[in-house]
Structure formats: structure tokens, C-alpha cells
Amino acid sequence: MISLTLCVIGAGLIWFNPSDQLRDGTRAVSLLTLAGVGALIATRGLLRRIVSIVVVLSGLWLILSGTVLCIVAGITVVAGGFIALATSATWPEMGTRYERAAKVEKTDLWAALDRGEDPTAR
Numbered sequence: 425m426i427s428l429t430l431c432v433i434g435a436g437l438i439w440f441n442p443s444d445q446l447r448d449g450t451r452a453v454s455l456l457t458l459a460g461v462g463a464l465i466a467t468r469g470l471l472r473r474i475v476s477i478v479v480v481l482s483g484l485w486l487i488l489s490g491t492v493l494c495i496v497a498g499i500t501v502v503a504g505g506f507i508a509l510a511t512s513a514t515w516p517e518m519g520t521r522y523e524r525a526a527k528v529e530k531t532d533l534w535a536a537l538d539r540g541e542d543p544t545a546r
Contacts, residue, residue, distance in 0.1 A: 426504070426507060427464075427503075427504040427505070427506075427507035427508040427511065428461050428464060428465070428504065428508070429504070430500050430501070430503050430504030430507070431457055431458075431460070431461050431479055431483075431500075431501050431504035431505065431508070432458065432461055433500055434454075434457065434483065434486070434496075434497040434498065434499075434500030434501035434504065435454040435455075435457035435458045435461070435497065435501060436454075436458075437454075437493060437496065437497040437500070438450050438451060438453070438454035438486065438493065438494060438497050439451060439454040439455060439458065441493060443493070445491055445493075446489075446491065446493075446494065447489050447490065447491070447494075449485075449489075450485075450486060450489050450494055453482045453485045453486055453489075454482075454486070454497070456478070456482050457479055457482045457483070457486075457501050460475050460478055460479040460482065461479070463475045464476065464479070464508055464512065465518070466518060468517040468518075472508075472512045472515075473509060473512060473513075476505055476506075476508040476509035476512055477505075477509065479501065479504070479505035479508065480501075480502055480505035480506060480509065482501060482505075483497075483498045483499070483500070483501030483502035483503075483504075483505055484498065484502060485498070486498030486501060487499060487502065
């Protein structure tokens, strides 16, 4: 999870910097990157790759901001985003216990009772 660490470090450099020399929007972009790290953990498949691209684009935005701190943070975020884009297919996924359960229709419960089955037993 080196890529996530790089992204958090890069975004944290901007987010926790008390300097007023930062241009408008850089803190928002760093917050977007931090949210992207959380989304990389929670998503899978194509959506995870799309989030990786968004993280890379937020790093590029930081690089284009111009200050030395933003450039260093942006390079770190871009590196982490590219590593995530390249390796995210092999990352573990969150279990299905965090997904919404399928809605059971009431008619299915009655049909199970008609068949002589207990719909509450699993």
C-alpha cells in the first residue's frame, strides 16, 4: 500500500500546512486526494481505476499550482496515483458484508411458506 501512503503524505503536506502562500483551491484539491485514498480502499474494479485517475489529476493540479511545496506534494500524489492505477487490480477488496443486502419481497416469503419451507432459516 505504498501508493496510498504516498498520496496521504502528499495531500497531508498541503492540508496541514498553515502557510498563507498557498493559492486558492490547493487545500480543496488535497482534500479531494484524501477522499480519493478512502475511495481507493472502498471500491473495486473499474471504479477503483477511475478513482486512481482522479487522484493522478489532483496531483497534477497541485504541481501546476506553482509553489515549491505544492510541486513536491503533487509529484508525491502523482507517483502514488500511478502506482495505484498500475497495481489496484491485485489489491484485496472489501468483503460483501459492507454491501447492501438484497431486498426480499414479501411475496417470496409467502411462496416459501406455501412450499413448506421456513423463510427465516438459512
